[in-house]
Amino acid sequence: MQTLGRAEESVHIEAPPQAVYDVVADVTRTPEYSPEVDEVVWLDDGGPHVGARFRARNRAPEDSRFSWHNTPIVMAAEPGREFAFARTEKFAGTIVWRYRFEPEGTGTRVTESYEVARPVGRIGWFIIGTLGRDPDRMTTMREGLRESLRRLKRLVEAGTAPSS
Numbered sequence: 001m002q003t004l005g006r007a008e009e010s011v012h013i014e015a016p017p018q019a020v021y022d023v024v025a026d027v028t029r030t031p032e033y034s035p036e037v038d039e040v041v042w043l044d045d046g047g048p049h050v051g052a053r054f055r056a057r058n059r060a061p062e063d064s065r066f067s068w069h070n071t072p073i074v075m076a077a078e079p080g081r082e083f084a085f086a087r088t089e090k091f092a093g094t095i096v097w098r099y100r101f102e103p104e105g106t107g108t109r110v111t112e113s114y115e116v117a118r119p120v121g122r123i124g125w126f127i128i129g130t131l132g133r134d135p136d137r138m139t140t141m142r143e144g145l146r147e148s149l150r151r152l153k154r155l156v157e158a159g160t161a162p163s164s
Contacts, residue, residue, distance in 0.1 A: 007142050008113030011149040015156045017101035017108045018080040023156055024099045024110075025083045027054050027072075033151035035144050048077045056087070072097075110152065112145050 013020050023029055025048035030037045039057040046052060052074040059068075072087035075096060084098040100111045 006113065006115040007145060008111055009142070009145040009149055010109055010111040011153050012104055012107055013110055013153045013156050014107040016080075017103055020108045020110055020152070020156050021080045021083060021099075021101050023152065025077060025079070027056075027085075030056070033148050033155055035147045035151075043071070048074060048083065050074055050077055052077075054085075110149065112149055114141060114145070 023033075027040045027048070028042065030040050036058045037056055038059050041055050043053040043055055046054070053071055054074075055069060055071050057069050070087045072085040074083075074085050076082045076084040076098070080101055082098065082100050084096060086094055086096045088094040094116070096115050098111075098113045098115070100113075102109045102111075
């Protein structure tokens with residue numbers, strides 16, 4: 001059985017922390033830079049505040065036919081500083097995703113991380129490895145961190161206006 005633990009990656013983005021935060025905290029924009037997220041909608045009143053919930057549809061990069069939904073809850077929403085959410089799935093444990101934004105020169109050092117708060121169970125690993133065709137989920141997630149930061153950098157530095 002695999003373990004995920006924790007991982008983080010960072011990148012410099014040539015934009016102020018608030019501008020980068022605004023893109024990340026608008027979770028409906030996540031599909032623009034995440035290699036696994038296809039769709040996100042706010043639930044309840046929505047918006048980036050602690051306790052807000054959203055629904056995400058993800059897909060396995062190895063098999064675009066395998067997708068699943070989850071309902072994360074915002075854990076931190078400090079404009080220009082930090083945005084975090086936790087997603088819990090019945091058999092797939094709880095993972096906390098965190099973005100930190102630190103001024104760096106004329107831009108921002110963005111650090112994206114995940115940390116397993118409750119491990120994936122045996123049934124979850126079976127689903128991930130068999131149905132999701134992802135026998136090395138830890139590598140997939142680390143590569144996903146790097147790819148999402150590359151895409152986020154391109155998106156923000158291109159000055160893309162927020163989606164409507």
